[in-house]
Amino acid sequence: MILGQANAQWEFKVNSIEKSIEAIGKIKFNIQLKDSIILNLSKSRRLGLDFSIKGKYFKPEEEYYVLFEILDRKIKASNSITEKNSFRIFEVKDLISSEKYELEDFLNILKKGKKCIITIRSSTRVIQGYNILTGSGMAINSVLKAGIP
Known part of the structure; x- marks a missing residue:
């Protein structure tokens, strides 16, 4: 098992190139095989929320089990798609x-944690x-309430 820890701030940004708005929380792993993962919430015309x-x-040919532990809840991804690096x-x-x-209900749980x-x-x-999850509520709300650029 590889264990990583980070105190990540969440941020809100407008991605002009992708014509989307995003809330991003980053987790860095300081281990031999350096990697980081990003929790990315976005809203765009192409994908919606x-x-x-x-x-x-993440590799498309692999299967993954993803578990979030928030507010004494154990929540697993039950409907997902694996793409290259996502x-x-x-x-x-x-x-x-x-x-x-569904996604918006899960985001409400995430914001409260x-x-x-x-x-x-x-x-x-x-x-x-x-x-x-410092700042996650504000960043997530900004994406949910903002119009698509």
Whole structure:
């Protein structure tokens, strides 16, 4: 198991090139194999509202199990697509209550948390990161409420 930890601030930005708005939280891993993952919420004309985990770790031919631990909840990605360097999440499931949440409901849970532990498992390795959700509510709300550029 590879364990990483970061106190990441969330930020809001307008991506003029992609014509999208984004809320970004970064998790850096300070280990032998340096990598980082980014929690990316974006809104664009092409994709609408989109939540993904981005990083070199993700390969389309691999299957991944992704678990978020927020506010004493264990929430796994239940409907997702793996692309090159990206894991897009459409629906999640609370493993304790068995309740399924669409993206906006999951974002409301994420905004309320103080921290988030993310575990990502593939057939070859497991990584775990810790994200302080400082500023996540403001960044997420900015994406949800803003118009598409």
